[in-house]
Ligand code: AMP
């Protein structure tokens with residue numbers, strides 16, 4: 001089994017060889033928790049959730065670190081006072097850490113709705129200030145960084161002078177970068193416009209601040225990922241992921257910081273997920289072209305004709321490869337709903353087929369070839385749309401088995417059944433809406449049964465009879481026995 005991963009560092013697919021056999025260390029840049037995540041953010045996190053699930057399915061033990069950025073991410077206008085958290089805390093009249101808490105909770109709730117697995121470690125920037133101060137000191141001591149007016153900057157020219165290559169990840173050359181930079185942030189403090197902040201001096205109004213050897217301040221955004229990935233995954237680790245838009249400058253700076261600190265590249269495989277667009281335009285809060293995940297799920301929006309279950313959204317996202325742009329539209333969602341339903345119909349038949357459908361002779365469908373192809377899709381840079389195409393082929397076969405047109409041996413059938421389960425639920429992370437609804441019905445019925453029991457205890461037989469009779473009218477019969485009350489649908 002050979003897994004190939006597209007490595008953005010070299011712009012090609014490469015055979016994946018983890019540092020430690022059968023183990024993978026993966027770091028993904030997490031959200032900046034100063035506002036609700038939009039659906040575009042969810043796509044990137046879902047892409048890496050699928051990759052995490054696939055790696056586990058392929059037999060790797062994965063340490064998956066995804067951070068929470070809760071300090072240090074400046075607004076685009078470069079105003080030092082406009083730390084995103086500080087700005088939002090003024091707007092909402094809350095403490096910055098209340099902002100952090102509020103949107104971290106929102107982030108977790110949203111991802112749970114879309115059935116994303118939690119990472120194995122979820123560190124926060126504010127929990128790693130010491131590590132960031134230590135790294136900054138190390139970079140100053142080795143001459144890669146300088147102090148200026150209480151802030152500390154990474155010296156990009158010095159980095160290049162030592163034969164290191166700033167711009168290698170994003171394929172930019174430093175002269176071009178210098179020529180094209182319009183610098184707003186710290187322009188009087190930096191030696192060069194491309195130098196980036198490792199530590200920022202806090203202005204008197206800046207409330208998120210920590211003590212440091214250079215005075216009170218806060219860490220730079222790029223440094224937190226270097227500090228946390230090094231701490232939990234080591235100086236060099238296997239996979240680093242994030243949205244395409246983070247390649248420059250964020251990831252470029254991470255490469256520079258890692259190399260300057262440890263003398264070696266921090267990451268073996270850089271993976272970048274492509275953007276979600278809506279009506280052909282990139283989804284982004286700043287342009288207003290965005291939808292919140294729950295607005296799509298509740299139908300509370302002007303873009304889609306109806307509400308869509310989170311698993312339909314997930315199926316829609318999985319139908320595009322993680323490196324392709326995905327445009328979300330009403331038509332795409334409606335088509336996804338149909339496709340999902342067809343797949344689930346096949347899954348239901350798979351459960352219900354019995355011995356009489358199997359043959360004692362050879363299968364007349366090439367199961368082994370199908371299995372090889374389905375695995376190959378996953379092994380070819382996690383190609384979810386090709387995998388889904390194979391699942392549809394299997395669905396067609398399952399319908400044909402039911403109609404008696406295809407026969408499988410018992411062994412092929414049980415392996416198909418178990419693989420379909422793995423691919424649909426474990427790898428793609430889809431949910432069975434019908435089964436989930438049944439669970440909810442069970443829970444709702446238990447509430448009614450408990451209420452009826454309470455009424456009986458209180459000798460309010462009018463009410464207890466009313467509950468039973470009304471349910472009976474709806475075709476739900478309550479059955480009392482010594483073990484308690486159960487219900488059957490008539
Ligand atoms: P942020 O909280 O802004 O740091 O963004 C969190 C993640 O969402 C980053 O990895 C971004 O690259 C990603 N992201 C932002 N906009 C989009 C989009 N329209 N489509 C997909 N991913 C996005």
Ligand code: ZN
Nearest residue numbers: 029030225250
């Ligand atoms: Zn990062």
